[in-house]
Amino acid sequence: MSPIASLVTCTQPIWPFFSRSLIGRRGRARKRRPSRPPLVPPKDVPTRTPFTPEGRARLLHAIAHIEFNAINLALDAVWRFAGMPAAFYRDWLRVAGEEAHHFTLLREHLQGLGFDYGDFDAHDGLWLMTQRTAHDIVARMALVPRTLEARGLDATPPLQAKFARAGDARAVEILSIILRDEVGHVAIGNHWYRWLCERDGLDPLALYPELAARYDAPRLRPPFNREARRAAGFSDEEIDRLG
Ligand SMILES: [Fe+2]
Numbered sequence: 001m002s003p004i005a006s007l008v009t010c011t012q013p014i015w016p017f018f019s020r021s022l023i024g025r026r027g028r029a030r031k032r033r034p035s036r037p038p039l040v041p042p043k044d045v046p047t048r049t050p051f052t053p054e055g056r057a058r059l060l061h062a063i064a065h066i067e068f069n070a071i072n073l074a075l076d077a078v079w080r081f082a083g084m085p086a087a088f089y090r091d092w093l094r095v096a097g098e099e100a101h102h103f104t105l106l107r108e109h110l111q112g113l114g115f116d117y118g119d120f121d122a123h124d125g126l127w128l129m130t131q132r133t134a135h136d137i138v139a140r141m142a143l144v145p146r147t148l149e150a151r152g153l154d155a156t157p158p159l160q161a162k163f164a165r166a167g168d169a170r171a172v173e174i175l176s177i178i179l180r181d182e183v184g185h186v187a188i189g190n191h192w193y194r195w196l197c198e199r200d201g202l203d204p205l206a207l208y209p210e211l212a213a214r215y216d217a218p219r220l221r222p223p224f225n226r227e228a229r230r231a232a233g234f235s236d237e238e239i240d241r242l243g
């Protein structure tokens with residue numbers, strides 16, 4: 001795309017998007033919510049097996065829903081937290097773009113199976129933590145990218161093995177792209193968490209369990225994807241303290 005075309009194409013939708021969804025609502029974290037999928041408590045989402053066509057679609061739908069929420073949470077980090085260095089906003093805009101790419105890849109694959117995003121129930125764990133940490137940037141960095149997104153680093157290889165056993169090579173491929181990019185997102189979370197701790201004179205190692213308890217973060221369980229977590233900037237000591 002030419003520089004002129006890309007400027008025009010990218011700029012036009014910005015104002016309608018922000019005016020309908022975000023501006024003027026700083027009190028609470030909001031996102032553009034489609035009428036579907038219906039949201040239910042996590043315990044009411046049935047377990048999904050990749051070994052039936054519908055089960056595989058349900059599993060892909062659940063991952064697509066996480067990616068959809070991730071677009072909103074990256075954009076929320078951009079507009080909510082004022083006074084950060086320019087690199088913070090660049091980082092989170094990049095994350096939002098990559099999350100939109102992940103969502104699109106999964107949605108297209110789901111459509112290829114005869115389903116679409118919105119066809120199944122979903123739950124909102126990722127977004128709830130985004131709302132809970134709306135007034136605390138340190139907790140947001142600690143608990144969204146470097147806890148919930150980092151959990152995706154651990155979950156992805158076993159998920160890929162499941163899809164491979166079910167004969168879905170495309171899903172395995174898409175998850176490889178997601179895993180590669182998510183290492184970058186968790187690294188961004190680690191970078192800004194440490195940056196904020198240093199700015200505010202906080203000890204990042206000691207603070208993390210305090211924040212996890214205060215905001216009721218989900219407990220992380222091993223096995224951890226040490227290689228991906230190291231690549232995302234976790235020290236061995238941090239990984240050892242997780243579970
Ligand atoms: Fe993603």
Ligand SMILES: [Fe+2]
Nearest residue numbers: 070149182185
């Ligand atoms: Fe991400």
